[in-house]
Amino acid sequence: MLQFSLWKKIVIWGLCALGILLAIPNGFYDRVEQSNDANVVLSGGLAANPEIGAMSGAELEAVADQWPSWMPSSLVNLGLDLRGGAHLLAAVQVSDVYATRMDDYWQQVLGELRSERATIGTIRRVDAADGELRVRISKPEQMERALELVRGLASPIVTLSGAGSNDIEARADGDVIVITMSEAEKLATNDRTMAQSLEIVRRRVDEAGTREPIIQRQGEDRILIQVPGIGSAEELKSLIGKTAKLTFHPVAGRTSDENARLQARQILLPAGDEQGVYYILDKTPVITGDHLVDASAQFDQNNRPAVGFRLNTTGGKIFGEYTANNIGQPFAIVLDEEVVSAPTIQSHISGGSGIITGNFSVEETTNLSIQLRAGALPAALTYLEERTIGPELGQDSIDAGALACIVAFSAVLVFMFLSYGLFGLFANVALIINVALIFGLLSAIGATLTLPGIAGIVLTIGMAVDANVLVFERIREELKAAKGPARAIELGYERAFSAIIDANITTLIAAIILFVMGSGPVRGFAVTLGLGIVTSVFTAIWVTRLIISTWLAHKRPKTIDV
Incomplete structure (x- = not known):
């Protein structure tokens, strides 16, 4: 297991170099972010930073040139708790859609009943509760025929839960036909309304040039909206607007x-x-x-x-x-x-x-045009929770998270060196590469880093050396059994491999479950934890082993001290 062909060495070091290259922009965060915003404005888009959007062409080009165009410019997006911004929890009034649907059915019902006016008599719509359509006919003795015509307008529901059901139901109430949506259609309508509301809110927020908003469904009829970098919850509500119908x-x-x-x-x-x-x-x-x-x-x-x-x-x-x-x-x-x-x-x-x-202002026409382009919200939003997180609090979170990472990182480096000497140094090099790979992957996929995400990175730093500890302890046992250095190292990796894979797979499964079942900060933690597991296994099994293999090939020691 200590022999590496040339192409394997190239692939391993190439992946490490690529990860480090992708992570580098995060070390110059403000400069790269301003350059990216300026490039967006120069290409005709909207900048998330109002100061950049107000600059002239020459100023924009100067800001864009702050970061070389040949270098990667993707950044780890900072979440609401790190950048500051606005948080809203909105309830979608899905029942509002029922009345509109019934109103839309009126023309179809009228056209169908008119085709047999001679039989069923005159047709007149009467007042009804929301979600109902009531139609009076002048010949109630022909009610069965009228109901047959209306029921012929029903369409089957194409959903798993509504299989075998129709979208409308019709019944008689004296000389009045009462038409309502079926329960299965109401459920399907609720799902469509929520999906449409999510998409329209996302479009309105995206069109304003905001950075990496979190917009997702919560429960049956609620939408969570978190937009980093925006001034206040009121500003976010204004941006989302009303239904814009x-x-x-x-x-x-x-x-x-x-x-x-x-x-x-x-x-x-x-x-x-x-x-x-x-x-x-x-x-x-x-x-x-x-x-x-x-x-x-x-x-x-x-x-x-x-x-x-x-x-x-x-x-x-x-x-x-x-x-x-x-x-x-x-x-x-x-x-x-x-x-x-x-x-x-x-x-x-x-x-x-x-x-x-x-009587519009320029800002109102801009917001209104965004709302109209995005489409009308199918139902009104009621805001149940609104919160504004100031940038100062976000900066405090970043500072605290950075301090936690530095302390954890330093403690692990010192522990590995004191415990395993030179081999501990090899593990520390791999650990540094591991952290760079995590940030490189987060930047590449455009992930949003939250405070729980930083906790995931801190946890990953501790877990990253677990595999090396297993290997090094196994090497010690093989050395005690009078094995030579090369053979002891080879057997150490070989016999620790299954334990490393088993331990990390179980943790990865937990991270996947957190990502699928969780939301918001929980998913942020799951993303960093999952990526950290992948990079930890890569650096422990391949990078550290390649470093040790290269050292053995050059030094050829007669004895080693782990």
Whole structure:
């Protein structure tokens, strides 16, 4: 086991050199981070550091040149507890989606029942609780036929838990058909709503140029959001915004009476920039934000901040036909249940693009365009927990973690040297390479380092020499049995190998379980622990052995003292 071919030596030292090279940028963290931010801005992106984003072109190039372009520039991302930032725990109001789904079914139900109006009579939608659709027919004696038509609209649920179930259920209540979502469809809708909410929150946060946010589901209806480097929880809430639900409605009237009498299928919404003014709108929108493909911050013809938007082909066609048929009529642009603008249609608007004006600031138009581009949240978010961690506290955590690493590292180095002499020095060289490999791997995969992650590194430092201790103790036993130096070392590695593998595999399994079942800081600990186990085994079995093999080949000692 002490003989290494040339290609094996090249591979082992090459991997060590690569790991050290990838770890080097972390020794110049601030300089590399500023250079990376400047390169992002120069390439047309958004910098996480506002100071970098405000620089001119020449300043940006100077900052970008702080770090050589030929050197690796990936860094270990610092988590919320190390950099400071904002923490939010939000509950998604999944039940809000049920009412929208039932509202969407109305047109399908109406079309299906109209096909047999002569049989079932007139059809009229009546008020219903959220999550229900109620339709009254004038010939209740034909209720069975009407229910048959409605049930024909049901679709099978394509999920394992909902196999064999349909998405809607219909029953009779006198002369009224009551349509509701099935329990299996509610569960499937909840899962879809959570997945969509996660993706949209992630898009909104990512578009603002923030660094390595943690956005993940917790429980059935909660989302954990942690964004390092952001100023406060309020700033993060502003960035995520509300549902950003954009709709376009025909205007039926304008009033100052918030209790104005409404006709069926009408809604009353306040004007965003006029206190005490309300608009009476048709409840069913002409088009929605689902037709939106792009939005950007702009200025209107009066040089006021506004948001430009562009619709997809379907939305552009509907928008064009509506404006062509309603010239001279007001048209309300509604954002999150508030009329932000209600212009009069002056002419046919083709091309599917327009502009949203209102009493906006430049910052508001930027945030709004981000929210619209990311899409509307399918349901409202209720913030259950919010916390801001200042950068000073983060720096204290870094200092404490660094001190713990230095103390542990130094103690292990001293212990190994006092216990095993020259062989302890060989193990110490491998331990230094091991720590560099951990940081190199963390940088390469873009992992986020948290305070528990530092604890994982400290634990790994202690565990890293376990394999060497097993080998060295085994070598001592072989020397006592009057084996020669080379043979004793070879048997030491050979007979300790199975114990090393078994011990590290069980720890690696525990790290994998922590990663799969845990969240946030627990996963950070599992990542550093898992990577540390892999690098520890590599350095103990191959690097240390290669160092000892090279020493033996050059010195050829008659006796050794372990």
